[in-house]
Amino acid sequence: MKRYDVIIIGTGQATGTILGNLLEEKKSVAIVEADRVGGSCVNWGCTPTKTLIASARTAHMIKRGSDFGIEVDSYHTNFSKVMDRVNAIRNESNKGFTAWLEETVDFYPGFGTFVDAHTIAIEGTHIYGGLIVIHTGTRARVPSIPGIESVPWLDNKGILALNELPSHLLIIGGSYIGLEFAQAFRRLGSEVTLFESSPQIISKEDEDISEIARSVLEDEGIEIFTSASISSVSQKADQQISVEYQGGTITGSHLLVGAGRIPNSDGLNLSNAGVKIDERGFIIVDDTCRTSVPHIYALGDVNGRGAFTHTSVHDGQVFLSALSDGSKKISDRTLTYSLFIDPPLARVGMNEKQAKQHNIPYLVATKEMASVSRAKEKDETKGRIKILVNKDDDTIIGAAVFGVGGDEVIGMIALAMQAGLRYQTLQETVIPHPTVSELIPWVFSSLQSEA
Numbered sequence: 001m002k003r004y005d006v007i008i009i010g011t012g013q014a015t016g017t018i019l020g021n022l023l024e025e026k027k028s029v030a031i032v033e034a035d036r037v038g039g040s041c042v043n044w045g046c047t048p049t050k051t052l053i054a055s056a057r058t059a060h061m062i063k064r065g066s067d068f069g070i071e072v073d074s075y076h077t078n079f080s081k082v083m084d085r086v087n088a089i090r091n092e093s094n095k096g097f098t099a100w101l102e103e104t105v106d107f108y109p110g111f112g113t114f115v116d117a118h119t120i121a122i123e124g125t126h127i128y129g130g131l132i133v134i135h136t137g138t139r140a141r142v143p144s145i146p147g148i149e150s151v152p153w154l155d156n157k158g159i160l161a162l163n164e165l166p167s168h169l170l171i172i173g174g175s176y177i178g179l180e181f182a183q184a185f186r187r188l189g190s191e192v193t194l195f196e197s198s199p200q201i202i203s204k205e206d207e208d209i210s211e212i213a214r215s216v217l218e219d220e221g222i223e224i225f226t227s228a229s230i231s232s233v234s235q236k237a238d239q240q241i242s243v244e245y246q247g248g249t250i251t252g253s254h255l256l257v258g259a260g261r262i263p264n265s266d267g268l269n270l271s272n273a274g275v276k277i278d279e280r281g282f283i284i285v286d287d288t289c290r291t292s293v294p295h296i297y298a299l300g301d302v303n304g305r306g307a308f309t310h311t312s313v314h315d316g317q318v319f320l321s322a323l324s325d326g327s328k329k330i331s332d333r334t335l336t337y338s339l340f341i342d343p344p345l346a347r348v349g350m351n352e353k354q355a356k357q358h359n360i361p362y363l364v365a366t367k368e369m370a371s372v373s374r375a376k377e378k379d380e381t382k383g384r385i386k387i388l389v390n391k392d393d394d395t396i397i398g399a400a401v402f403g404v405g406g407d408e409v410i411g412m413i414a415l416a417m418q419a420g421l422r423y424q425t426l427q428e429t430v431i432p433h434p435t436v437s438e439l440i441p442w443v444f445s446s447l448q449s450e451a
């Protein structure tokens with residue numbers, strides 16, 4: 001049996017972060033991957049969706065041409081070209097990553113499982129690891145809806161493999177994945193109907209923010225049903241899938257399921273190694289990504305401590321630190337993320353709902369994007385900036401920048417939070433005009449007790 005200092009199971013997003021360091025330290029490394037190298041982000045997540053969204057935004061701006069004095073007589077979506085572009089970009093990343101692994105480590109294509117705490121089996125081959133890193137990510141959760149097993153529903157992988165534009169896309173799930181695909185396909189020309197079981201879409205976000213997102217999407221012609229209780233799904237004929245809910249039956253050509261993610265921990269035979277999982281199947285780790293077995297670490301989405309590429313990458317840094325001075329911890333990071341609908345909803349830290357849940361005394365400042373010069377100049381005035389400040393010490397506890405450029409602007413607020421700055425420091429910062437960021441110092445003048 002071949003022996004390695006480190007075995008990494010799954011080429012999740014921290015692989016690039018940790019591999020260079022491990023190789024520099026002359027560690028022998030084996031990498032096991034069951035599917036396409038680069039994991040969800042590169043192949044079925046961030047990269048292809050944001051590429052698709054760029055085509056969708058182009059269509060949207062062409063449609064809006066006359067608002068800017070540009071008259072366009074007609075346009076149409078060439079969906080195979082849209083997908084060629086998506087495939088070209090994701091394939092390039094996948095190829096580069098694969099070539100790097102093949103050159104630098106022993107690469108084992110195949111599904112890895114634990115034989116014991118140091119031994120991994122890949123389709124009959126056994127290898128030994130001194131350290132083992134589980135980096136296997138998550139997959140779409142299949143909702144328990146009667147009939148779901150008999151219809152050709154799509155998850156994020158399936159929808160990104162389509163070679164025809166759905167005439168009518170039905171979507172179950174009104175959170176990040178569902179909303180991004182809803183707007184992208186609507187802009188490309190599909191009819192879109194979305195069902196969300198909670199009373200509001202993006203149910204974790206504050207109600208006012210969720211309402212703005214809903215109006216953005218409905219204004220573009222997306223049909224949204226909240227508090228939707230789906231009793232069954234069925235297929236009548238090819239490209240005729242029906243969703244039955246309390247309000248009636250809606251039939252579309254394709255069905256996307258974006259109803260949450262489950263960890264890829266179930267096939268690993270973790271009990272052979274003694275690695276513990278929680279009740280949802282996420283691998284339990286301490287603040288350094290170490291599992292219940294000291295020489296086994298779990299990085300990225302599979303440990304349930306983050307669900308984004310940047311949190312996975314940070315886990316990689318935490319892991320490297322655990323191997324040296326132990327100075328980095330998962331809990332050091334300020335959580336930030338974006339929902340890449342257009343305009344983007346960028347978030348950092350807590351929202352009002354969470355501040356209330358944690359009994360944190362806060363003040364809140366808001367500003368409508370309609371009052372931001374740059375947004376007016378671009379004629380993209382939908383959205384709101386909302387920042388929460390701790391009443392006791394004036395530090396920022398969270399923000400939503402929902403509007404044009406929000407996904408970039410949020411970085412400065414995340415930095416202020418990470419550095420523990422008081423809001424007055426942002427207030428005193430002079431920022432170039434005309435940008436969306438220049439509004440941030442002015443937002444604080446509206447600080448008050450409730451939004």
Ligand SMILES: Cc1cc2nc3c(=O)[nH]c(=O)nc-3n(C[C@H](O)[C@H](O)[C@H](O)COP(=O)(O)OP(=O)(O)OC[C@H]3O[C@@H](n4cnc5c(N)ncnc54)[C@H](O)[C@@H]3O)c2cc1C
Nearest residue numbers: 010012013034039040041045112136137300301307308309
């Ligand atoms: C549609 C969609 C859009 C997204 N957009 C964004 C975004 O814009 N920004 C963002 O930050 N995040 C986004 N995410 C989330 C992001 O993709 C993940 O958080 C990110 O990929 C981190 O995952 P990971 O590193 O834990 O593992 P992954 O990237 O999921 O990689 C895990 C790898 O492990 C492999 N694997 C699993 N089990 C085994 C096994 N037993 N043996 C061998 N290999 C195995 C899998 O095949 C996979 O390649 C999106 C996700 C989806 C689904």
